[in-house]
Amino acid sequence: MNANWPSAKFPVKPGDDRDLQRWVETISLRVFGKPFLHRAVFNSRLRTTGGRYFLSDHRIEISPRHLKELGPEVVEGIIRHELCHYHLHLEGKGYRHRDADFRQLLESVNGLRYTPSLPSASRGKGRPYRYVLRCRKCGREAYRKKRMDPARYRCGVCRGALTLHDC
Known part of the structure; x- marks a missing residue:
């Protein structure tokens, strides 16, 4: 050296x-x-x-x-x-x-x-999803990597309104 x-x-x-x-x-x-x-x-x-x-x-x-x-x-x-x-x-x-x-x-x-x-x-590889969509009516959850506008979508099970939350 x-x-x-x-x-x-x-x-x-x-x-x-x-x-x-x-x-x-x-x-x-x-x-x-x-x-x-x-x-x-x-x-x-x-x-x-x-x-x-x-x-x-x-x-x-x-x-x-x-x-x-x-x-x-x-x-x-x-x-x-x-x-x-x-x-x-x-x-x-x-x-x-x-x-x-x-x-x-x-x-x-x-x-x-x-x-x-x-x-x-x-960093972030252990948690692949950043967002969770939750149905206000039935409580069903769906996980997403990308952010989205929940007002444009409905629950696939009960047609209830969705809310978007950070994981």
């Missing part, structure tokens, strides 16, 4: 592109034995993926949320994954997920095959 980084345990500050650039260059030399000659940047808009490699300009984007919530060990696995795409693409080999070259290289460098889910992204 470089002494210029914020700490040995947490090598990059989320959002600091210069530190990320050095970290990716270091991993590329140490693990692949090849230099990383393009840009590596954080992209805070990434939510469902930990990183992306761009074929057009060869840059790598990493999610700062994954660094904050899952730590540097997971992000290093994501960086290794993206560097597999990078090096194979530049060598003219199979760089896609389905290609044998990619799978072999990813396994040999211990890169992550899939990005783990973020803890913050799983």
Whole structure:
């Protein structure tokens, strides 16, 4: 680890592109034995993926949320994954997920095959319904994910008026 980084345990500050650039260059030399000659940047808009490699300009984007919530060990696995795409693409080999070259290289460098889910992204998953429709006449309940205007509908059993409540 470089002494210029914020700490040995947490090598990059989320959002600091210069530190990320050095970290990716270091991993590329140490693990692949090849230099990383393009840009590596954080992209805070990434939510469902930990990183992306761009074929057009060869840059790598990493999610700062994954660094904050899952730590540097997971992000290093994501960086290794993206560097597999990078090096194979530049060598003219199979760089896609389905290609044998990619799978072999990813396994040999211990890169992550899939990005783990973020803890913050799983909020609300335990309770799939947000609203409950209740009949004023018979008390029957119906659950909904989306909000709706209960005045436009009637109970399917007794034709009574409905009320909408939060779960």
